Amino acid sequence: xxxxxxxxxxxxxxxxxxxxxxxxxxxxxxxxxxxxxxxxxxxxxxxxxxxxxxxxxxxxxxxxxxxxxxxxxxxxxxxxxxxxxxxxxxxxxxxxxxxxxxxxxxxxxxxxxxxxxxxxxxxxxxxxxxxxxxxxxxxxxxxxxxxxxxxxxxxxxxxxxxxxxxxxxx
Amino acid sequence: xxxxxxxxxxxxxxxxxxxxxxxxxxxxxxxxxxxxxxxxxxxxxxxxxxxxxxxxxxxxxxxxxxxxxxxxxxxxxxxxxxxxxxxxxxxxxxxxxxxxxxxxxxxxxxxxxxxxxxxxxxxxxxxxxxxxxxxxxxxxxxxxxxxxxxxxxxxxxxxxxxxxxxxxxxxxxxxxxxxxxxxxxxxxxxxx
Numbered sequence: 001x002x003x004x005x006x007x008x009x010x011x012x013x014x015x016x017x018x019x020x021x022x023x024x025x026x027x028x029x030x031x032x033x034x035x036x037x038x039x040x041x042x043x044x045x046x047x048x049x050x051x052x053x054x055x056x057x058x059x060x061x062x063x064x065x066x067x068x069x070x071x072x073x074x075x076x077x078x079x080x081x082x083x084x085x086x087x088x089x090x091x092x093x094x095x096x097x098x099x100x101x102x103x104x105x106x107x108x109x110x111x112x113x114x115x116x117x118x119x120x121x122x123x124x125x126x127x128x129x130x131x132x133x134x135x136x137x138x139x140x141x142x143x144x145x146x147x148x149x150x151x152x153x154x155x156x157x158x159x160x161x162x163x164x165x166x167x168x169x170x
Numbered sequence: 171x172x173x174x175x176x177x178x179x180x181x182x183x184x185x186x187x188x189x190x191x192x193x194x195x196x197x198x199x200x201x202x203x204x205x206x207x208x209x210x211x212x213x214x215x216x217x218x219x220x221x222x223x224x225x226x227x228x229x230x231x232x233x234x235x236x237x238x239x240x241x242x243x244x245x246x247x248x249x250x251x252x253x254x255x256x257x258x259x260x261x262x263x264x265x266x267x268x269x270x271x272x273x274x275x276x277x278x279x280x281x282x283x284x285x286x287x288x289x290x291x292x293x294x295x296x297x298x299x300x301x302x303x304x305x306x307x308x309x310x311x312x313x314x315x316x317x318x319x320x321x322x323x324x325x326x327x328x329x330x331x332x333x334x335x336x337x338x339x340x341x342x343x344x345x346x347x348x349x350x351x352x353x354x355x356x357x358x359x360x361x362x
Binding site: 022045047048049050051053054055056057058059060061062063064065066067069083084087088091092093094 | 190210212213214215216217218219220221222223224225226227228229230233247249250252253256257343344347350351354355
């Protein structure tokens with residue numbers, strides 16, 4: 001499976017450098033290495049979810065309890081979490097760092113991912129969620145750090161989109 | 171059994187716990203008994219109170235976390251029960267007030283009114299301690315056992331579909347949120 005181990009490690013290390021200590025995740029192809037890293041690292045807690053919206057509740061609880069967290073999910077998982085994001089994290093002004101694999105962009109061969117690829121950015125913008133795309137390995141650490149900084153200063157959810165160029169090696 | 175009487179029965183024990191409730195009647199009734207800074211009322215995001223409690227319980231294993239859930243709320247997040255059961259936080263007591271109704275939006279019957287058994291679902295999901303109670307005395311006993319059990323518990327308390335006259339209270343959502351976080355993260359607060 002040509003998912004980039006090196007770039008997954010860069011992302012994981014950057015999240016840890018931001019003091020992220022709890023990850024919630026649902027498996028998705030591009031996230032396999034990130035999820036494994038979160039599970040193997042003795043300094044981080046991985047919560048495997050049944051559905052992504054649970055992760056919003058878990059991250060809200062972790063935030064209230066003083067632990068920084070991140071959600072690892074596919075864009076379709078983000079869609080599944082929307083009510084929790086709006087009527088939980090946004091209603092209560094909780095910073096939420098969402099790492100979202102942006103499936104369905106140019107280069108996507110799986111027909112079932114294509115509608116989600118078209119809607120992701122429009123939905124983020126409709127919800128007023130600041131986002132950035134991670135497409136260059138060299139910029140990963142500071143883009144993740146800056147996203148976390150804004151989430152905490154604005155007390156709002158933010159999203160980082162993992163792109164095909166970053167995650168898929170072929 | 172009335173839900174407010176059940177909460178009143180265990181109210182003294184809540185002083186040293188972290189308490190997370192769902193919206194509507196549970197939040198309004200607990201506030202009418204007496205708000206404390208260690209109580210958080212999730213007034214929307216229906217279904218996520220148990221997930222929020224799990225996030226606190228995993229982050230702060232030294233604290234005892236109590237979630238006051240409802241039948242229609244947990245029915246929206248049955249997958250979350252399997253996540254609770256997967257991680258089995260020993261410091262979490264999950265109470266489901268089951269009035270077999272979506273009371274705060276007009277009293278429509280929930281699936282527990284036609285026989286779905288939430289304690290059975292929790293047990294089958296893998297929650298180690300589950301019980302269903304129908305009286306104040308039985309609830310009081312079950313709650314105190316769960317509080318001292320050092321094991322994840324789900325208590326389903328069958329209550330009447332009866333709530334307060336109004337659901338909006340004087341406590342604003344954000345005031346509650348900031349006070350609650352401050353209590354959890356302020357080392358000088360009285361904790362367990």
